[in-house]
Amino acid sequence: MRLTAPSAPAVSAVIRRLLPKRVRMRLTLLYGVLFVVSGAVLLAITYLLVTHASTSVVLGREGDGPVLGRADGASGPLGLTGGQVPLPLKDGTRALREHAYRQHQEDLRSLVVQSGIALAIMAVLSIALGWLVAGRVLRPLRTMTGTIRRISARNVHERLAVAGPADELKDLADTVDGLLGRLETALDAHKRFVANAAHELRTPLTLEHALVEESLMDREATVESYRANLERLLTISEQQARLLESLLTLSSSERGLDRREPLDLADVAEQTVRVPRPEAARHRLRITTSTAPAPLAGDSALVQRLVANLVDNAVGYNVPGGHVRISTGTEDGRALVTVVNSGPRVPPEQVERLFEPFQRLGRTADEGHHGLGLSIVRTIATAHDALLSASARPGGGLVVAVAFPARAEPAKPAPLHDPTIAR
Known part of the structure; x- marks a missing residue:
């Protein structure tokens, strides 16, 4: 052996x-x-x-x-x-x-x-x-x-609060306290998000129930009234579909990127402005572009959703006869996209709040805007390690800029997906 x-x-x-x-x-x-x-x-x-x-x-x-x-x-x-x-x-x-x-x-x-x-x-x-x-x-x-x-979800506000000399054990306790603080913030944000999402979804469901109940109780209803109620139900259903799609996009982008591919912000912007926007035509908005090469590496679908959401937000929160300007380029070694729009005056202290989920300024969900567009923009920018900045224009409207880490060497852009309105 x-x-x-x-x-x-x-x-x-x-x-x-x-x-x-x-x-x-x-x-x-x-x-x-x-x-x-x-x-x-x-x-x-x-x-x-x-x-x-x-x-x-x-x-x-x-x-x-x-x-x-x-x-x-x-x-x-x-x-x-x-x-x-x-x-x-x-x-x-x-x-x-x-x-x-x-x-x-x-x-x-x-x-x-x-x-x-x-x-x-x-x-x-x-x-x-x-x-x-x-x-x-x-x-x-x-x-x-x-x-x-x-410590659990009910008392996540508690802290270790270890006293004593600044040794390794004190550093460990302070690190755990910092982690608990971040966890508490994330749980509070999650609770607010769930509550807001439930409210946004409950409102159209209530309206749908009322329309169906009205059609059933009206014994003198005509084909035209039925058709009108069905058209309203179809509009509400489309709004719910857009809301659910926005929620899915927000959830997927918060997990980070699964892959990165070469693309150019100039091509993304040109592709985005080609999509018809009935609201822009209805309010006689002027949309202009000023594009220069801005190569980056990222998720093409998410980047196009970011640019589309910026344009949709600029169109939806505008005034009749206003304008929207999209520009791309490179600045300080980063690929930059900037969207400037006219519109109602935005208080400077309210700009940051607009990037929170379900936050709207002077608009309601009945108009098809759920307050998720800019929050999705911020989440996608964070997933790409991009810098997001926004400021209120003195005459009304916003200036939003997103600076992505530039791609080292230009490469052939990946095929773009059709953008979808998220607000």
Whole structure:
């Protein structure tokens, strides 16, 4: 039978299974092993020092002449390396030297045994002390763990609020508090979004129910009245479809990008303005473009939705006879698209609010605008690491600019998708 040596991963797995699961026990074993190793090293150093110091020079005799030699009987020149010199002494020197050497060896053995017993006793004490010290060190972690376990969606406002010196544990607690703060903000935004979405969806459902109920209860209803109610139901259904599509786009863009492909903002803008917009014709709006190459790498469908939403917002929130201007280019190493529109005056302090979901300025959902267009713009810009800026024009309207990270080398743009009105 051929035996094979275990592989390194198998050995590591066995070691991991043998190690204790609790951090306190592992710290205790670590403290104990360090103490035993350091004690063994100290014992070895002491043994070597005692051995060297015990080889002292003694006065004895050898044969008929005295000698001056080392107690261990080593030979060599007299001095640091030992040796012997004949001196006129009496007999018995050899026996005396041998007795001293045996006594020296016995002392060394006694030193090793007693030191080993002392090391074993201190090893047990070090394990006990290590257990206490490990518990003291891990106490703040246990406190933080218990607090985090108690925190849920209902009390996410609670914080660890660990006091003490600015050490690693304090940094960990502050990091967890920051994470809880961001989580609380995200949960609040999610709750507001769900509440607003439910309200936006409930309103057309209520209206649809009322129209159907009216048609059923009217015994004198004619074909024309039925047709009118069905046309209204069809319009409401289209608005709901656009709302649901906007919600799906907002959700997908918040997850980030699955792929990036080369495209040019100039082509996106030209493709967007070709889509007919009945509201622009109805209000006699003038739409102009000023495009220059602006290459970038991103999701073509999302980028086109961003530009389409900017144009749709500029058209929908405008005044009769107004204008919309779309321009593209590069600035400071970024691909830039800017949409400027006339329209009602927007308070500067309200500009940031317009980029929140379901926020409208002087418009209602009955007009087909659900307040999601600019929020989708911001989400898509964030997914592309783009910079979004908006400001109110002194004469009314908005100036919205999105700066994407430019593509290093121009490449063939990817095919564009048909834009869809999101507001």
